[in-house]
Amino acid sequence: MNDTLLEIKGLDVGYGPTQVLRGVNLKIGDASRVGLFGPNGHGKTTLLRTISGLLRPWAGEVRFAGQAIGGLSPNRIVEMGIVHVPQGNTLFPRMTVGETLLLGAYAKRAQAPRKQNLDRVLTLFPRLAERRPQLCGTLSGGERQMLSIALGVLTAPRLLILDEPTLGLAPRIKDELCDAIRHLSGDGTPLIVIEQDVEFLTGLADTLFMIEHGRVALEVLPGQSLQHADVMDLYFGQSKGEGADAVSRSS
Amino acid sequence: MNDVSFEVMPGQIFGIAGPNGSGKSTLFNLLTGIPFGPDKGEVHFDGRDVSGLPAYKIARAGIVRSFQKDATFESLSARQTVEVAAAYGRPVGWREAGAEADGLLDLMGFPARRRDEPSGSLPIFDKKRLALASGLATKPRLLLLDEPASGLTKPEVESLASLIRTVRRAGVTIMLVEHVLPLLLSVSDTLLVMHHGSVIARGLPDVVFRDPVVVEAYLGRRAPAQ
Numbered sequence: 001m002n003d004t005l006l007e008i009k010g011l012d013v014g015y016g017p018t019q020v021l022r023g024v025n026l027k028i029g030d031a032s033r034v035g036l037f038g039p040n041g042h043g044k045t046t047l048l049r050t051i052s053g054l055l056r057p058w059a060g061e062v063r064f065a066g067q068a069i070g071g072l073s074p075n076r077i078v079e080m081g082i083v084h085v086p087q088g089n090t091l092f093p094r095m096t097v098g099e100t101l102l103l104g105a106y107a108k109r110a111q112a113p114r115k116q117n118l119d120r121v122l123t124l125f126p127r128l129a130e131r132r133p134q135l136c137g138t139l140s141g142g143e144r145q146m147l148s149i150a151l152g153v154l155t156a157p158r159l160l161i162l163d164e165p166t167l168g169l170a171p172r173i174k175d176e177l178c179d180a181i182r183h184l185s186g187d188g189t190p191l192i193v194i195e196q197d198v199e200f201l202t203g204l205a206d207t208l209f210m211i212e213h214g215r216v217a218l219e220v221l222p223g224q225s226l227q228h229a230d231v232m233d234l235y236f237g238q239s240k241g242e243g244a245d246a247v248s249r250s251s
Numbered sequence: 252m253n254d255v256s257f258e259v260m261p262g263q264i265f266g267i268a269g270p271n272g273s274g275k276s277t278l279f280n281l282l283t284g285i286p287f288g289p290d291k292g293e294v295h296f297d298g299r300d301v302s303g304l305p306a307y308k309i310a311r312a313g314i315v316r317s318f319q320k321d322a323t324f325e326s327l328s329a330r331q332t333v334e335v336a337a338a339y340g341r342p343v344g345w346r347e348a349g350a351e352a353d354g355l356l357d358l359m360g361f362p363a364r365r366r367d368e369p370s371g372s373l374p375i376f377d378k379k380r381l382a383l384a385s386g387l388a389t390k391p392r393l394l395l396l397d398e399p400a401s402g403l404t405k406p407e408v409e410s411l412a413s414l415i416r417t418v419r420r421a422g423v424t425i426m427l428v429e430h431v432l433p434l435l436l437s438v439s440d441t442l443l444v445m446h447h448g449s450v451i452a453r454g455l456p457d458v459v460f461r462d463p464v465v466v467e468a469y470l471g472r473r474a475p476a477q
Contacts, residue, residue, distance in 0.1 A: 037404075038404075039404055039406075039407075040374060040375045040376060040402070040403070040404060040407065041374040041375065140270075140271040140272030141271035141272070142270075142271045142272075143271075164402065167401055167402055168271070168319065168398055168401045168430065169271060169430060170268075170269070170270045170271050170430050170469055171430065171432060171469065171470050171471060171472075171473035172270065172468075172469055172470060172471035172472075172473070173270065173271060174430075174473075175471050175472050175473065176471075196402065196403065196404050196405070198405065
């Protein structure tokens with residue numbers, strides 16, 4: 001059992017008058033690969049945005065490496081080592097790949113290991129080395145995702161958060177990214193990944209949380225298995241069938 | 252795009268797959284004139300050459316498309332969005348457009364309680380329903396759908412498949428660009444695979460997805476078992 005890196009207790013968060021997360025509790029170890037899945041609009045991205053300081057908790061606690069971080073500014077949270085690669089294309093289209101890679105190591109904590117991390121991402125994504133002079137706006141979907149993840153790695157994360165990294169990607173590129181992400185976590189970087197493709201997620205994560213109606217509805221811990229039938233049952237809101245003992249449903 | 256030729260038959264659901272950057276969305280751009288038509292070659296629709304026509308004339312001829320990104324008017328309500336589409340280029344009053352909008356939103360299973368909410372704040376699957384209803388409101392004969400399943404959960408993809416079949420039953424031919432393989436396999440009558448701007452395979456989906464060239468270029472480990 002590894003040490004706790006991130007602990008969330010009784011977290012409530014929302015937008016304006018609308019509450020999205022309701023009493024979320026979860027614990028992530030310092031060697032974990034965590035997958036988040038669940039219906040759209042039920043709070044997965046909201047949870048990640050709260051961890052990285054883009055949203056303030058209404059109630060509850062977020063602790064990272066033993067320190068309370070709920071309500072801290074995103075830049076302070078980045079400096080502590082939580083790096084969030086958001087969903088969609090957030091690159092500057094008129095900047096080159098080379099310029100963008102330099103930007104990734106902007107945080108103070110990232111400057112000392114910059115050379116080492118640059119070598120790491122270029123080994124992981126050799127295509128980015130070939131594309132250095134190219135404008136980001138002209139990259140393919142797969143290359144854009146590689147560059148976004150590379151930016152995350154260049155920020156020297158103690159916890160890397162990826163929100164739907166394979167959205168809109170072709171199957172083969174998706175698998176290449178899955179290998180690369182697995183490789184990253186094999187190097188000792190803990191991960192939280194949101195994905196709709198549960199098959200992708202089960203190939204990558206050792207711990208899974210299903211977020212439904214703003215709560216952790218299901219936890220699959222290392223060593224437990226998650227059958228596709230379970231997920232389909234849960235998504236459709238039906239009772240669970242076979243494999244009911246393989247996972248624990250939280251109340 | 253390099254010397255691409257194919258035919259789509261009336262009533263078909265014509266799937267298109269291929270790696271990112273292989274030319275699938277460009278193909279839709281060329282067919283719809285958004286933002287421009289082909290440099291060389293012809294697009295015939297219902298026997299008429301529409302290549303190089305401005306986008307609005309192509310839309311009025313009956314070729315209508317959706318986009319990968321949301322292309323709705325964020326501050327208009329869902330109902331107003333479909334009304335705009337229903338009234339586009341046709342002499343209909345707002346009352347008639349409103350009735351058409353409600354009928355189409357019903358057909359696409361759009362929840363009644365959300366019809367007056369701004370389109371920009373809708374849940375993702377309602378946005379997909381709205382895009383289909385808006386497309387149908389322009390009375391297309393050929394509807395081009397660009398990655399409609401992107402970002403959807405597995406059950407939502409299954410519901411989308413059923414909506415796409417409903418659109419076909421309404422008499423609309425469909426071309427579908429998609430990476431979500433269960434959707435492509437479940438709805439497509441014919442599948443065309445592109446790579447580097449060229450067609451590398453075309454035929455029945457099951458057969459195409461076993462083609463070694465398609466496995467190498469596109470599917471990798473996701474190839475169906477032999």
